[in-house]
Amino acid sequence: MSSATSRRQKPNILIAGTPGTGKTTISKQLEEMTQFNHIEVGEFAKKNNLLESWDAKYNCHIIDEDKVVDKLEQVVPAGGYIIDYHGCDFFPERWFDAVFVLKTDNTILYDRLLARGYDEAKIRENVECEIFQEIVCEAQDSYREDVVMELQNDSLKDIESNVNHIRQWIDSWTGVKK
Ligand code: ADP
Ligand code: MN
Structure with a gap:
């Protein structure tokens, strides 16, 4: 473990997943509970x-990944950040203590993207992204195995x-590191 990581008092977590899987919904609830800083990377950019x-x-702006990383590098390494973005391969690996990849049943995801007003082609592309588990693979290619965790997010109960x-993961990380 690098010295930068051991100095961090609070962990950083990345919430990734196909558009519509619920990243922002979950990040906002976590932000309220934990007082961590939630950064929706698309909005931030x-x-x-x-x-x-x-x-x-993905029917969204393409962000300038290098510039986004440069800007976030000024604050994120200190810890206490919830980073919310569909992709995950361009962030420095050392930023994250946990990477949670949200997953949603194809039919449910289809309905969410329809409700969001995406056209048929965009919906199909995103549902295919989910079927082929593209973001899960990207996370597994970019981060250590023990850092990446998949979470099914279909229902309100989920x-x-x-x-x-x-939140429990954050609490136990903080407890261990204190
Ligand atoms: P993302 O940020 O990954 O694109 P959002 O958080 O914006 O996804 O969620 C997309 C839509 O799906 C929103 O309307 C949200 O209210 C809804 N949603 C998210 N998670 C769930 C869930 N587990 N059950 C039901 N609806 C959900
Ligand atoms: Mn979002």
């Missing part, structure tokens, strides 16, 4: 003018249990 172009695949699970 937009506010700070760190965008490159429009991502036709929100509660996933939030509790992550």
Whole structure:
């Protein structure tokens, strides 16, 4: 473990997953409970003018990954951050003590993206992303095995249990590190 990691008083967690799996919903609840800083990376990039172009695949802005990482590097290593983004391969591995990848049943995800107003093609692309577990694979390729945890997020009950699970993970990390 690097000295930078051992100095961190609070952990950093990454909430990843296909668009619509519930990252922002869960991150916001965790932010309220823990007083950690929630950063929705897409919004953060937009506010700070760190965008490159429009991502036709995910129907969102393409962020300038290097600029986003440079900007976040000023604050995130100190700890206490909940980073919320669908992708996860461009962040420095050392930032995160845990990477939670949310997963949602295909039919449920389809309905959520329809409700969000995505067109048929975008819905299909995102549902395929989920079927092929692209974000899970990306996380497994980018972070140590013991850091990556998958959480099923289909129902309202799942929100509660996933939030509790992550909060308990934070509590035990903090307890161990104190
Ligand atoms: P993401 O940030 O991953 O794109 P959101 O948190 O914005 O996803 O959630 C997408 C939509 O699905 C929202 O309308 C949200 O209220 C709903 N949602 C998220 N998680 C659940 C769940 N476990 N059960 C039911 N609805 C959910
Ligand atoms: Mn979101």
